[in-house]
Amino acid sequence: MALQTSSTVADLVDRLAGLDAGSPLYAVRHRRDKVVAATQGSYEALFDPALPGLTLAERLLVALYACRLTPAPELAAHYRQRLADLGADAATIAVGEHGSPGDAADPRLKAMLAFTRALIEKPVEGDRAALQTLPAAGIDTPSVVALAQLIAFLSYQVRLVAGLKAMKGLEGDGIGAPAGAPSSPESAASAQARAAGAAPGAIIKSHGFTNETLGWKAWLDVVDLERATPEQIAVLEESHPKAKVSDYYLFLVHQPEILRQRSTAFNAIMYAPGGLSRAERELGATVVSRVNGCVYCASVHAQRFEQLAKRNDVIAQVFEDPATAGTTARERAIAVFSIALTQRPGEIGGADMHALKRVGLDEAEILDLLHADAIFAWANRLMLNLGEPVFPAA
Numbered sequence: 159m160a161l162q163t164s165s166t167v168a169d170l171v172d173r174l175a176g177l178d179a180g181s182p183l184y185a186v187r188h189r190r191d192k193v194v195a196a197t198q199g200s201y202e203a204l205f206d207p208a209l210p211g212l213t214l215a216e217r218l219l220v221a222l223y224a225c226r227l228t229p230a231p232e233l234a235a236h237y238r239q240r241l242a243d244l245g246a247d248a249a250t251i252a253v254g255e256h257g258s259p260g261d262a263a264d265p266r267l268k269a270m271l272a273f274t275r276a277l278i279e280k281p282v283e284g285d286r287a288a289l290q291t292l293p294a295a296g297i298d299t300p301s302v303v304a305l306a307q308l309i310a311f312l313s314y315q316v317r318l319v320a321g322l323k324a325m326k327g328l329e330g331d332g333i334g335a336p337a338g339a340p341s342s343p344e345s346a347a348s349a350q351a352r353a354a355g356a357a358p359g360a361i362i363k364s365h366g367f368t369n370e371t372l373g374w375k376a377w378l379d380v381v382d383l384e385r386a387t388p389e390q391i392a393v394l395e396e397s398h399p400k401a402k403v404s405d406y407y408l409f410l411v412h413q414p415e416i417l418r419q420r421s422t423a424f425n426a427i428m429y430a431p432g433g434l435s436r437a438e439r440e441l442g443a444t445v446v447s448r449v450n451g452c453v454y455c456a457s458v459h460a461q462r463f464e465q466l467a468k469r470n471d472v473i474a475q476v477f478e479d480p481a482t483a484g485t486t487a488r489e490r491a492i493a494v495f496s497i498a499l500t501q502r503p504g505e506i507g508g509a510d511m512h513a514l515k516r517v518g519l520d521e522a523e524i525l526d527l528l529h530a531d532a533i534f535a536w537a538n539r540l541m542l543n544l545g546e547p548v549f550p551a552a
Contacts, residue, residue: 169194169198170198170201170236171194171197171198171315171318171319171322172184172187174232174233174236174319175319175322175323175326176323176326177322177326181326181329182329182521183322183325183326183329183521186521186522186525187322187525189522190426190427190430190433190525190526190529192422192423192426192430193423193426193427193430193529195422196419196420196422196423196426197314197315197318197423199419199422200311200416200419200420200423201311201315203415203416203418203419204217204304204307204308204311204416205217205218205221205240206415209304209413210300210301211297211298211300211301211304212270212297212301212304212305212308214244215241215244215246215250216267216270217304217308218237218240218241218244218246219241219246219250219251219253219254219267219271220270220271220274220305220308220309221233221237221308221312222234222237222238222241222251222254222255223253223254223271223274223275224274224277224278224309224312224313225237225312225316226254226255227274227275227278227279228278228312228313228316228503228504229504230316230319230320230503230504231504232319233312233315233316233319234255237254238251238254238255241254253267253271258271258275259271259272259274259275265295266295266296266297268295269291269292269294269295269297270292270295270297270305272288272291273288273289273291273292273305273306273309273543274305274309276288276543277306277309277310277313277539277543278309278312278313281450281451281452281538281539281542281543282450282451282452282542284539284542284543285543286377286546288543289302289377289378289543289544290377292305293378299378299379299412300412300413302378302544303409303410303412303413303416303544304413304416306539306540306543306544307410307413307416307417307420307540309539310535310536310537310539310540311420311536313532313535313536313539314532314533314535314536315532316503316504317499317500317503317506317528317531317532317535318528318529318532320499320503320504320506321499321503321506321528321531321532322528323506324506324507324508324510324511325511325521325524325525325528327507327508327511328508328511328512328515357470358464358468358469358470359464359470360470362460362470362473362474362477363477364474364477364478365477365478366453367448367453367456367457367460367477368453368457368477368549369457369460369461369464369470369473370457370549370550371457371461371550372453372454372457372458372547372548372549372550373547373548373549374404374405374406374454374541374545374546374547374548375405375545375546375548376405376406376408376409376544376545377544377545377546378409378544380405380408380409381408381409381411381412383402383408386411387414389414389415390411390414392414393411393414393415393417393418393421394407394408394411396418396421396422397417397418397421398421405545406540406541406544406545409544409545410540420536423533424533424537427439427526427529427530427533428440428443428530428533430526432522433522433523433525433526434519434522434523434524434526434527434530435466436462436466437463437466437467438488438489438492438523438527439526439527439530440459440460440462440463440466440530441463441472441476441489441492441493441496442492442493442495442496442527442530442531442534443455443459443530443531443533443534443537444456444459444460444463444473444476445476445480445483445492445493445496445497445500445531446496446499446500446530446531446534446535446538447459447534447537447538448476448477448480449480449496449497449500449501450500450534450535450538450539450542451538451542452534452537452538452541452542453547454541454546454547455534455537455538455541456476456477457547459534460473460476460477471485472484472485472489476493480493480496480497481493481494481497487517488517488518488519490517491513491514491516491517491519492514492527494513495510495513495514495527495531496527496531498510499528499531499532499535500531500535511524514527
């Protein structure tokens with residue numbers, strides 16, 4: 159699939175967030191150049207007119223509908239304009255702008271929009287039965303992968319734009335990194351959870367979540383390595399050391415270019431040096447996964463936090479009650495922001511950014527937290543809606 163690169167087209171996130179070249183926030187964002195390029199690259203791959211299976215009009219309508227539901231008015235306007243420029247009729251656009259899945263005349267489109275609504279509004283309810291409605295409507299597995307990646311990407315994109323707009327609103331405030339604000343009191347439930355999970359390596363089980371090692375199994379057919387194309391093999395090797403034995407990657411590689419861009423963004427967000435500590439990125443990821451109900455992602459990133467921080471006290475708190483989790487004011491602010499971005503991206507604003515500044519996060523650290531939280535809006539929707547966790551044998 160031949161794609162334009164982000165160096166040859168205007169960066170959509172920069173434009174929608176109002177970031178001008180040469181501005182301080184533009185400079186901060188573009189220091190994470192791999193994330194910038196892979197975010198734009200994902201957008202281009204998902205809306206490539208040559209992508210088989212789903213028409214460009216279908217993908218743009220899904221995008222309009224998803225952004226309307228979130229809500230993300232600027233992105234909805236962008237996708238509406240693209241749909242209109244493509245020649246879509248007023249009735250089709252109206253379904254995305256004002257209608258519901260039942261208003262679509264085509265059963266295939268009804269299934270796609272119903273799946274979109276499930277993933278946007280309450281991804282934990284996008285279960286196996288919801289996924290099976292897509293092949294039942296005549297949508298093949300590679301097209302299912304493209305649709306799921308599209309909806310999940312949009313969940314990331316809207317949160318990234320919202321967070322950057324809120325950060326931009328603080329430019330010129332002269333706020334550096336003031337001393338931490340007074341700590342809010344720790345709840346009795348969180349204190350009890352912290353004490354119970356304080357021993358590194360201890361198994362934590364709470365509200366259906368665990369830090370045990372889990373497996374994951376796809377609900378539809380994965381790519382057979384013996385029949386994989388050279389491009390698919392290359393993307394698997396680029397994505398993760400264990401990708402060739404992972405149902406997750408073997409399923410997503412039905413769309414190799416989309417997976418390539420997503421893996422590049424994920425790896426750059428979670429593993430790049432400098433900025434927010436890797437443990438704090440993992441904390442944000444775990445909070446988002448707990449809020450979204452993604453047991454698998456929560457288990458993986460709870461383990462990674464413990465490996466990096468050499469403790470699991472805050473993980474016990476996150477599993478018990480993410481709204482009161484945190485052993486320090488800084489951890490509590492990270493948890494509160496991660497919940498807010500997950501649950502109300504359209505309302506993120508200056509107050510949310512000031513709360514992070516007050517506990518000592520600078521602009522680069524806030525951006526890393528924003529990236530980590532937003533990428534798990536994407537990751538959770540894939541893990542929750544394309545397969546299920548496999549628990550260890552009792």
